[in-house]
Amino acid sequence: xxxxxxxxxxxxxxSVFAVAADGKSVETGGLKYVMSPYDEHAVEEAIRLKExxxxxxxxxxxxxxxxxxxxxSALAMGADAAMLVTGAENAGPRGLAKALAAALxxxxxxxxxxxxxxxxxxxxxxxxxxxxxxxIPHASVITRFALSGSVATVDREIEGGSYTxxxxxxxxxxxxxxxxxxxxxxLPNIMKAKKKEITEVGVAELGLGAGxxxxxxxxxxxxxxxxxxxxxxxxxxxxxxxRELVRVLRETxxxx
Amino acid sequence: xxxxxxxMRFIRFLLYEVYNVEELTQYPYHADHSRETFDMAxxxxxxxxxxxxxxxxxxxxxxxxxxxxxxxxxxxxxHEIWRHCKEGGWFAPNISFDDGGQQFPMSIFAVTSFxxxxxxxxxxxxxxxxxxxxxxxxxxxxxxxxxxxxxKLYAGxxxxxxxxxxxxxxxxLGDIKATARKAPxxxxxxxxxxxxxISSGDHDLTxxxxxxxxxxxxxxxxxxxxISLFLVPKFRVNDDGSPGEYNDVATxxxxxxxxxxxxxxxxxxxxxxxxxRGWLIGEANKGLPYMFExxxxxxxxxxxxxxxxxxxxxxxALQYARERLQSRDVTCRDVNSPQIPIINHxxxxxxxxxQKAFIEGALGMVLYCAKLADRMANSSDPEECENxxxxxxxxxxxxxxxxxxxxxxxxxxxxxxxGGAGYCEEFPVAQLLRDNKVFSxxxxxxxxxxxxxxxxxxxxxxxxxxxxxxxEIGATLAEAEALPALQDLAQKVQEVQNEVIETxxxxxxxxxxxxxxxxxxxxxxxxxxxxxxxxxWQHLKHAIxxxxxxxxxxxxxxxxxxxxxxxxxxxxxxxxHAVATARMLKANEYTALHYAEECF
Numbered sequence: 001x002x003x004x005x006x007x008x009x010x011x012x013x014x015s016v017f018a019v020a021a022d023g024k025s026v027e028t029g030g031l032k033y034v035m036s037p038y039d040e041h042a043v044e045e046a047i048r049l050k051e052x053x054x055x056x057x058x059x060x061x062x063x064x065x066x067x068x069x070x071x072x073s074a075l076a077m078g079a080d081a082a083m084l085v086t087g088a089e090n091a092g093p094r095g096l097a098k099a100l101a102a103a104l105x106x107x108x109x110x111x112x113x114x115x116x117x118x119x120x121x122x123x124x125x126x127x128x129x130x131x132x133x134x135x136i137p138h139a140s141v142i143t144r145f146a147l148s149g150s151v152a153t154v155d156r157e158i159e160g161g162s163y164t165x166x167x168x169x170x171x172x173x174x175x176x177x178x179x180x181x182x183x184x185x186x187l188p189n190i191m192k193a194k195k196k197e198i199t200e201v202g203v204a205e206l207g208l209g210a211g212x213x214x215x216x217x218x219x220x221x222x223x224x225x226x227x228x229x230x231x232x233x234x235x236x237x238x239x240x241x242x243r244e245l246v247r248v249l250r251e252t253x254x255x256x
Numbered sequence: 257x258x259x260x261x262x263x264m265r266f267i268r269f270l271l272y273e274v275y276n277v278e279e280l281t282q283y284p285y286h287a288d289h290s291r292e293t294f295d296m297a298x299x300x301x302x303x304x305x306x307x308x309x310x311x312x313x314x315x316x317x318x319x320x321x322x323x324x325x326x327x328x329x330x331x332x333x334x335h336e337i338w339r340h341c342k343e344g345g346w347f348a349p350n351i352s353f354d355d356g357g358q359q360f361p362m363s364i365f366a367v368t369s370f371x372x373x374x375x376x377x378x379x380x381x382x383x384x385x386x387x388x389x390x391x392x393x394x395x396x397x398x399x400x401x402x403x404x405x406x407x408k409l410y411a412g413x414x415x416x417x418x419x420x421x422x423x424x425x426x427x428x429l430g431d432i433k434a435t436a437r438k439a440p441x442x443x444x445x446x447x448x449x450x451x452x453x454i455s456s457g458d459h460d461l462t463x464x465x466x467x468x469x470x471x472x473x474x475x476x477x478x479x480x481x482x483i484s485l486f487l488v489p490k491f492r493v494n495d496d497g498s499p500g501e502y503n504d505v506a507t508x509x510x511x512x513x514x515x516x517x518x519x520x521x522x523x524x525x526x527x528x529x530x531x532x533r534g535w536l537i538g539e540a541n542k543g544l545p546y547m548f549e550x551x552x553x554x555x556x557x558x559x560x561x562x563x564x565x566x567x568x569x570x571x572x573a574l575q576y577a578r579e580r581l582q583s584r585d586v587t588c589r590d591v592n593s594p595q596i597p598i599i600n601h602x603x604x605x606x607x608x609x610x611q612k613a614f615i616e617g618a619l620g621m622v623l624y625c626a627k628l629a630d631r632m633a634n635s636s637d638p639e640e641c642e643n644x645x646x647x648x649x650x651x652x653x654x655x656x657x658x659x660x661x662x663x664x665x666x667x668x669x670x671x672x673x674x675g676g677a678g679y680c681e682e683f684p685v686a687q688l689l690r691d692n693k694v695f696s697x698x699x700x701x702x703x704x705x706x707x708x709x710x711x712x713x714x715x716x717x718x719x720x721x722x723x724x725x726x727x728e729i730g731a732t733l734a735e736a737e738a739l740p741a742l743q744d745l746a747q748k749v750q751e752v753q754n755e756v757i758e759t760x761x762x763x764x765x766x767x768x769x770x771x772x773x774x775x776x777x778x779x780x781x782x783x784x785x786x787x788x789x790x791x792x793w794q795h796l797k798h799a800i801x802x803x804x805x806x807x808x809x810x811x812x813x814x815x816x817x818x819x820x821x822x823x824x825x826x827x828x829x830x831x832x833h834a835v836a837t838a839r840m841l842k843a844n845e846y847t848a849l850h851y852a853e854e855c856f
Binding site: 014029030032069072073076184185186187188190191193194 | 259293297299304308343345349358811815
């Protein structure tokens with residue numbers, strides 16, 4: 001069985017961010033890049049499948065050449081091979097999905113797993129678009145994955161509950177936190193990863209032109225979140241204060 | 257709050273932009289490596305440090321190692337940390353592939369050790385101690401001992417210690433009393449004696465614990481020349497490699513310490529029942545030289561531990577100073593204006609920069625030493641090796657003593673940034689301060705390091721080590737002189753270098769005249785002066801790399817400008833103290849030496 005994992009290289013969210021001079025992008029100098037954390041869950045799930053059922057795990061990404069470093073991290077977790085699609089760096093979710101789908105068509109995996117969203121733009125679009133382009137079923141935000149023959153049984157998280165679905169393969173799934181705990185890279189696996197192959201393929205080679213990669217949207221502006229803290233002091237007797245606090249948390253802030 | 261333990265960007269700057277560790281991959285031993293494997297290893301270590309070591313840090317302080325009268329339990333979280341280190345191969349990063357390691361350079365191992373130590377020093381000590389015990393067997397043990405013990409230690413299956421200190425023999429190792437009597441019917445010795453302050457001395461992390469023990473074979477010469485090194489397992493090992501019979505190594509207790517409470521620092525009784533077996537490592541009566549070969553490395557590691565605490569404290573202080581609102585700008589008269597983050601107050605800013613300048617200079621020193629060790633281990637040119645060794649010898653006591661003195665000072669500055677909150681235990685800074693103090697004491701107290709520097713290293717081979725070091729510093733000065741923006745910095749470092757040379761000659765004359773006590777009585781001040789020169793030199797190296805990056809406009813200008821300004825801050829605020837210390841040293845200051853005891 002062949003399992004493909006979609007992975008995106010994103011800035012570490014612990015970095016200090018600044019808006020670039022053009023006002024439409026983020027200053028990239030000095031940023032540290034990592035694998036998008038939801039994708040770590042996807043890689044982990046694929047490797048578990050490999051350990052349980054002997055699957056071949058290929059990690060796929062589209063991005064700048066430095067993405068190879070991040071693909072190498074997935075190889076150090078235990079993936080077998082990796083592929084990098086180049087030339088779609090500025091494509092946006094629509095173009096990225098086309099590039100990845102074209103690569104997957106060649107790869108013909110039985111199963112595709114991806115993180116539920118990438119933590120840089122939080123668009124949550126690429127995996128679903130890929131599934132549509134490939135014409136295969138997909139289930140998003142899964143917290144459990146089990147395989148029996150060519151049917152996967154998965155739990156999907158919804159507000160206050162969960163669905164259990166049976167999905168025939170080939171299919172695409174996106175992982176939510178809680179599905180597993182991604183393993184740490186080990187030194188022996190880091191050394192093994194170095195010897196594994198990362199194939200590079202350009203968008204032209206996949207038969208994609210500028211029209212395919214058009215973003216279909218334009219970014220007007222980028223801004224940092226507001227820093228000020230909103231203060232609200234609740235007055236009254238302790239019992240009243242608690243009631244009011246619970247009401248605010250539930251109705252205004254929608255935290256409870 | 258802060259989940260940042262250190263500045264990884266700065267560590268990469270040191271590794272790749274200042275010390276060019278990538279060039280080590282041209283040696284056959286490291287040929288399978290590249291910047292990519294180095295980066296992956298340090299990223300993996302930092303991830304473990306943040307996600308596995310650090311979450312246990314405060315818990316280790318509250319619920320440390322426990323002793324029930326017989327057995328020691330390591331803190332709960334230590335079991336998980338050990339498991340991750342074992343799975344990750346972290347007991348043997350630099351060891352050969354054949355022995356289960358991954359052949360990383362010491363430069364990378366030093367960084368990963370630093371990161372684990374940032375995460376939780378007590379925990380990192382269990383791991384480092386095991387590596388150290390294995391290294392002793394690796395370097396000096398017989399093939400039989402290696403086969404039986406070494407691989408298990410490098411794999412993290414078993415744990416290791418170093419058992420030197422006794423109740424009446426700490427600094428004075430020549431006075432140790434533990435004895436070894438050759439068994440009439442076997443290849444082993446019967447060991448008897450008490451060892452104290454043994455880090456990771458007993459615990460429940462592994463099924464066996466291996467103690468390298470210093471003891472005196474019956475009839476051996478008195479003093480340091482009659483000490484041998486033995487391998488003493490907690491459980492004897494069966495032919496199939498499994499732990500067997502109990503080897504009469506009893507735990508008398510664990511220490512109730514000021515800090516490092518997660519560390520099971522034990523007193524061990526060897527041979528209470530007369531049946532503790534030990535196997536000689538290497539040759540008889542050579543125990544101390546063997547141990548010191550490892551101790552020298554351990555001393556640089558103590559410097560690394562010391563800086564790690566300062567680094568974490570600084571990161572917390574920095575974040576607190578950015579968030580804590582208190583008072584207004586000193587020129588602001590409007591009492592209704594909002595309070596400002598305390599990082600804007602000049603005194604707080606100075607305290608932060610003091611810490612940053614210490615940490616960055618100190619990390620420079622230890623990584624410079626690690627790279628020296630790498631070059632030594634790989635070079636086939638004996639002359640080059642000897643030269644590198646001399647520089648490493650003279651820098652080692654400075655790494656150990658200066659960094660552990662100044663790290664405590666640095667953490668005090670961090671604690672001060674927190675005001676009253678720093679004195680309370682909800683922030684980890686008070687614990688970081690308590691945990692850090694021991695580094696000036698163990699692995700050879702700092703006073704001993706100072707005597708080692710002045711009495712041994714400076715004097716060795718008629719000053720050859722100092723000369724070799726001064727050549728290196730001179731080369732850096734020449735590089736800096738060629739960059740107009742750094743000439744003022746270079747001059748300040750050179751001034752201190754000249755002071756060190758003059759002071760060394762003045763003191764040397766005192767020593768040559770036979771006034772040995774006078775020669776040595778200000779050794780601590782001399783080490784301080786010498787170390788500040790080293791720190792200033794390291795800062796200058798950083799400034800050179802930063803200036804070149806700025807000149808080539810590769811981006812990240814604030815980062816590089818920060819490096820140069822940090823170097824300037826160190827040169828302008830610390831180096832004048834070095835000059836003053838030199839003046840004192842040259843003035844034959846012996847008041848304390850001649851101070852009559854009854855006047856105290």
